[in-house]
Amino acid sequence: MKVLMVCTGNICRSPMMERVAARHVEKAGLQASFTSGGTSSEEADNPINHRARRVLERAGYDASHHRAHQVTAREVAEADLVIAAEEHHRQRLLRLAPQADVRLLSEFDPDLAAGTGLPDPWYGPPEDFDETLTAIEAAMPGLVAYLRTRPEAAAPSFRE
Numbered sequence: 229m230k231v232l233m234v235c236t237g238n239i240c241r242s243p244m245m246e247r248v249a250a251r252h253v254e255k256a257g258l259q260a261s262f263t264s265g266g267t268s269s270e271e272a273d274n275p276i277n278h279r280a281r282r283v284l285e286r287a288g289y290d291a292s293h294h295r296a297h298q299v300t301a302r303e304v305a306e307a308d309l310v311i312a313a314e315e316h317h318r319q320r321l322l323r324l325a326p327q328a329d330v331r332l333l334s335e336f337d338p339d340l341a342a343g344t345g346l347p348d349p350w351y352g353p354p355e356d357f358d359e360t361l362t363a364i365e366a367a368m369p370g371l372v373a374y375l376r377t378r379p380e381a382a383a384p385s386f387r388e
Contacts, residue, residue: 229260229380232307238266238296239277252368265299283357314345336370
């Protein structure tokens with residue numbers, strides 16, 4: 229199963245979502261590959277933001293080997309699931325690929341109101357990155373539960 233995480237520049241929220249989801253889904257024994265991208269090209273080829281990297285690494289996540297890129301219509305259409313940080317990202321992704329399964333990350337957190345966006349830490353103090361990580365992690369049990377319902381995420385069974 230291919231899952232694409234999307235925010236604006238692909239240097240903070242979407243790579244954070246990608247890394248956190250990959251670890252939680254692997255721990256759950258499900259099969260999914262995670263990538264991330266941005267709706268904008270302004271950060272193309274940049275590494276993950278140093279504040280996002282620091283928060284991820286401090287929490288034990290891998291933050292290496294990332295280069296920002298702008299998502300393409302083909303990339304969105306080929307994903308089995310696309311998870312957007314905010315509603316304006318979701319709308320833009322649906323314009324690129326109207327048939328794509330595009331959801332907000334907040335849909336996987338039962339404690340959040342419908343349509344709630346993932347906080348953007350870019351303009352705030354470093355602590356805002358901790359809050360964003362907390363919000364991402366809060367959505368992981370719901371994402372894992374959802375992926376369990378998708379046959380393409382089922383772990384392969386081995387027969388002798």
